[in-house]
Amino acid sequence: MAENEREGYQFIGWYIDPQYTKRINPGGKLPGAVTLYDKWVPIIYPVRYQCNGGINSRRNPRYVSVETGVKKLYPPQKKGMRFVGWSLDGKLIEYLPPRITRPITLEAQFRELCTVRFESNGGGRIPDKTTDEFGMIELFRPPMRMGYEFAGWYLDENLTFPFEFDMQVNESMTLYAKWNVKMYDIRYHVDGGVSSRMNPKQYSYFDQDIVLAPARKKGYRFTGWFDARGNALNHIRHHSIGDKEFFARFEKEETGE
Known part of the structure; x- marks a missing residue:
């Protein structure tokens, strides 16, 4: 020099x-x-952008100098395509490096939008979804499956690697639903008595008919289980759903004189 x-x-x-x-x-x-x-x-150097049919962001710098610090680069927009990054000398970059001493040209790299398919594993059908230009899919209502509760989407059929909606999708893929058997609670109102230990505290949609054992109350005779509306009910049928409440009724035992 x-x-x-x-x-x-x-x-x-x-x-x-x-x-x-x-x-x-x-x-x-x-x-x-x-x-x-x-x-x-x-010296002020121009920054040129090759957007390959896209529209550049107005926030991207047009000029730099040796005294320009690190500059963030913003994505261009291209309908039906996802922006991958800006290419400088064959390398993808997110920021302009500091101390630039020459004119530079950045080239926008795009990919086609990805398709995400869903295997509900027995649940309701979920239609295919297309990622947005940032490679994301929007959060949506999960499928339903009788007797089960939805436990998330997974990247593999073995349900080992969970998928999160803040993950970027870089290629078309299939997501797999995980399910856990839904357990429903059972509450017993015994009016000062004691329910039998044989009566379960939970049940599932898949359990066979459950016949409730009687409650006990000292000095009283158990007359049956009833629901909240006062209907006699001493069992839970196979393929029932929802939390249950049962109310014990007693009659005072007569004592002989």
């Missing part, structure tokens, strides 16, 4: 004061011994 060269800068001239207000004329005489100050200004 020559004496009056500085990468990324343009030499303006020599000055006799550090504030750069008094410039000396080339070839002029200096008044005896004097300290000279060299002045430089950064």
Whole structure:
């Protein structure tokens, strides 16, 4: 590099004061011994964008210099395509590097939008969904399956690797539903008595008919289980759903005199 060269800068001239207000004329005489100050200004370089049919973001910088710091790059928009990144010298970048000393050209890289298919594994059908331009799919209502509760979508058939909706989808794929058997609670109101230990606290849609054992209350005779409406009910039928409440009724035992 020559004496009056500085990468990324343009030499303006020599000055006799550090504030750069008094410039000396080339070839002029200096008044005896004097300290000279060299002045430089950064060269402004253009940034060109090849959007390949897309529309560039207005927030992307148009010019840079050696004094420009790291600059974030924003994605262009292209209908029906997903932006992958800006390519600089064959490498994908998200930020312009600092201390640029040349004009640069960035090329937008796009991919086709991905299709996500869903295997509900016995649940309701979910139609295929297409990712947006950022490779994301919107959160949606999960499928339903009688007797089960939905436990999430997974990336593999063995249900080992869960899928989260903040994950970016980079290729078309199939997601698999995981299910757990839904357990329903059973509550017993015994009016001061004691329910049998044989009576379950939970049940599922798949259980066979459950016949409730009687409750006990000292000095009283158990007359049956009833629902909240007062209907006699001493069992839970196979393929029932929902939490259950049972109310025990008693009659006071007569004591002989």
